[in-house]
Amino acid sequence: xxxxxxxxxxxxxxxxxxxxxxxxxxxxxxxxxxxxxxxxxxxxxxxxxxxxxxxxxxxxxxxxxxxxxxxxxxxxxxxxxxxxxxxxxxxxxxxxxxxxxxxxxxxxxxx
Numbered sequence: 001x002x003x004x005x006x007x008x009x010x011x012x013x014x015x016x017x018x019x020x021x022x023x024x025x026x027x028x029x030x031x032x033x034x035x036x037x038x039x040x041x042x043x044x045x046x047x048x049x050x051x052x053x054x055x056x057x058x059x060x061x062x063x064x065x066x067x068x069x070x071x072x073x074x075x076x077x078x079x080x081x082x083x084x085x086x087x088x089x090x091x092x093x094x095x096x097x098x099x100x101x102x103x104x105x106x107x108x109x110x111x
Contacts, residue, residue: 013042035087051082052091 022040025031037048056072058064069076085091 010042018043050085051079052085053078054081054083 019040022038022045026033026036037050039046039048053076056076058068058072083090
C-alpha cells in the first residue's frame with residue numbers, strides 16, 4: 001500500500017527485519033528498558049515519553065456532544081502544563097470530584 005505513495009528506497013527501509021534488532025535487544029537478559037515506547041522507521045530509532053495534558057472535564061449529559069469537544073479541543077490538546085504519568089492509571093480521579101465540576105454536578109442532581 002505504501003509503495004504507491006513513497007519512494008522505493010523508503011519502502012525498502014521500512015521492512016520488518018529492521019525492527020527486529022530493537023525487539024531482540026528489548027527481550028534480551030541485559031536489557032534495562034521496561035515499559036518504554038519507541039518509534040522507529042527507515043533507520044531512525046527514537047524513544048518517546050508519555051505526557052498527559054491537563055485536559056478538560058465535561059458534564060456527561062445531553063450537552064456532551066462532538067461540538068462540545070470541538071469547542072475545547074485546544075484546551076484538551078494543550079501541553080502547556082503536562083504531567084508525566086508512568087502508566088495509564090496515574091490519574092487522580094478524586095481531584096476531578098473535589099473540584100468545581102463536582103460541586104456543580106452535585107447541585108445539578110439536587111435540583
